[in-house]
């Protein structure tokens with residue numbers, strides 16, 4: 001599917017983005033999210049927004065474990081960027097999702113669906129025993145964090161889970 | 169003499185080989201490096217930003233905000249580069265992305281939409297197809313930031329640059345910079361800032377910016393007569409580097425960007441430390457050193473947009489050091505024919 005789309009993209013336009021983020025702790029992220037879940041990506045389908053200005057990707061996740069909140073077994077969310085048959089939009093600071101990928105996501109409710117908090121800061125990819133944040137081309141602004149809290153970054157999945165569950 | 173030249177040449181080579189002097193942004197899938205097609209790229213500003221810090225406020229003597237923006241773009245107009253970035257005036261455009269016209273806009277977002285009286289009640293907040301920012305001029309954050317005084321993930325975003333390009337050629341078609349500024353509500357500047365980032369505009373040469381960090385919006389008040397916060401020119405000069413097609417030269421997390429060296433790693437002799445480059449991915453309040461390009465940032469600019477008949481430094485990395493090496497070799501006395 002993605003390869004077929006890529007062929008169409010050759011004549012299309014694709015935005016890239018760069019952002020500056022403030023250093024944020026896992027605990028802060030968990031406190032400000034309605035749901036934190038470990039999940040597997042079922043599908044990711046790009047489309048144009050209704051006004052035709054941007055491309056967004058509809059993502060369907062199968063929840064494996066809810067670390068915070070009580071999400072439905074299937075969670076649907078929308079992220080900026082992606083590629084349709086006609087046009088592609090790559091938003092560097094936005095998270096991307098690949099079918100089959102295992103992720104940890106920090107979510108807030110948006111209408112009937114969900115959104116990932118703080119662009120790429122709100123998505124981790126599970127890679128073996130590690131969880132890796134999806135921060136892309138992002139500048140990170142240093143900031144003092146509360147004692148004992150850890151900034152978003154690559155860490156063992158078990159530590160990420162412990163920190164999310166302990167955040168109050 | 170010869171050994172000194174050889175040592176210099178070796179040092180230049182060492183600088184060229186392991187450290188990337190600069191890194192270009194490349195197109196997804198095709199890997200084409202991004203660049204503007206034509207050497208004159210005008211930009212506009214949506215100057216509708218009523219709530220500025222005192223140092224950014226227009227006076228009869230001038231407009232520090234516009235001066236900071238112009239200075240930021242002007243840093244990327246250099247003698248070695250065939251690129252002009254003329255200011256093309258004000259526009260009312262609030263949207264970013266493809267609006268049907270390829271107009272490059274710098275737009276000030278006025279705080280977070282969750283804190284905006286109308287935006288927070290508007291269905292745009294929960295409709296992923298509609299960007300509230302294009303309607304209300306705020307930066308769209310999550311609905312669960314509504315009613316909060318701290319929303320760290322969403323309010324950590326200081327600025328966002330979007331570059332529209334043709335992936336088959338790498339040609340940039342449009343680029344927009346969003347600056348997440350203050351919404352005008354007084355009070356303490358939190359971390360994260362509840363009412364947007366408090367940009368300050370202190371001029372460069374000869375006028376030192378205050379060393380006090382602003383802790384309240386709308387200073388000077390409350391016994392803090394003068395203060396600085398997030399330097400506008402510092403922020404925008406970095407973002408314009410992305411606007412012309414540069415990527416960060418190093419990463420703060422090698423796991424997610426394994427192709428880049430770690431920003432904590434040292435650089436070879438002769439190279440500029442990562443932290444001192446305009447395109448370094450880390451910044452802080454009060455910082456102003458990104459206002460001026462380091463030799464490595466300059467090498468990147470001039471490699472992407474070489475002057476016709478110039479050095480032709482088309483390489484993706486280390487072009488500055490490589491051209492230095494070429495000069496040294498040319499200087500070397502020839503004893504044989």
Ligand SMILES: [Zn+2]
Nearest residue numbers: 018019139449
């Ligand atoms: Zn950047």
